[in-house]
Amino acid sequence: RKEVEQDPGPFNVPEGATVAFNCTYSNSASQSFFWYRQDCRKEPKLLMSVYSSGNEDGRFTAQLNRASQYISLLIRDSKLSDSATYLCVVTRFGGSQGNLIFGKGTKLSVKP
Amino acid sequence: DGGITQSPKYLFRKEGQNVTLSCEQNLNHDAMYWYRQDPGQGLRLIYYSQIVNDFQKGDIAEGYSVSREKKESFPLTVTSAQKNPTAFYLCASSTIAGGTEAFFGQGTRLTVV
Numbered sequence: 001r002k003e004v005e006q007d008p009g010p011f012n013v014p015e016g017a018t019v020a021f022n023c024t025y026s027n028s029a030s031q032s033f034f035w036y037r038q039d040c041r042k043e044p045k046l047l048m049s050v051y052s053s054g055n056e057d058g059r060f061t062a063q064l065n066r067a068s069q070y071i072s073l074l075i076r077d078s079k080l081s082d083s084a085t086y087l088c089v090v091t092r093f094g095g096s097q098g099n100l101i102f103g104k105g106t107k108l109s110v111k112p
Numbered sequence: 113d114g115g116i117t118q119s120p121k122y123l124f125r126k127e128g129q130n131v132t133l134s135c136e137q138n139l140n141h142d143a144m145y146w147y148r149q150d151p152g153q154g155l156r157l158i159y160y161s162q163i164v165n166d167f168q169k170g171d172i173a174e175g176y177s178v179s180r181e182k183k184e185s186f187p188l189t190v191t192s193a194q195k196n197p198t199a200f201y202l203c204a205s206s207t208i209a210g211g212t213e214a215f216f217g218q219g220t221r222l223t224v225v
Contacts (some may be wrong), residue, residue: 032212032213034213041200041221042218042219043202043216043217043218043219044155044202044216045216046213049213087154087155089213089214091206093208098143098145098157098160098162098168098170098206099143099162099206099207099208100145100204100206100214102154102155103154104153104154105154
């Protein structure tokens, strides 16, 4: 089992839709949690950090549930420009992957 | 401005040739990473380093080599032993203690000709 698992996708949604991405992690020693966005043929860029209290940035809401070892990202009123791959990233000191563990990513396509 | 810089952006390699990809950061990060990404696939870890003069193999280290002589620099050499090197290569850096995000370079697209 992978240490970080994401919905396989792809997600194809119409403009204006609400879409939710889920991510689970298996190691309870995981420290920090992030969502990254990767556009085609570009480097991943930080979208949001994820906190237990939940955090919101405009149309984006991220949530962490440590008890269930689960992270989510909600995108409301999706735009064509939201089309990208969304990566769940977990940090854990002393892990076999260095400190960064990536999910495989979930591709989102927003259609007119 | 602080950041992480990869060069070149595009690189062409002949069969049997070694090539070196550059990665430099001025973020004072201890940890640096190299990933390979194939079309439509996730990131796969090649090597990482958490301190100068030390580095660890990732999942797909065969055919690659690295060095970490300076904190700021973590070059990756793609050797002739790597049979299928055509891919997008990404370098990243982060703090060791965790709690902060990783930063990525813009990537190098390597093509064998």
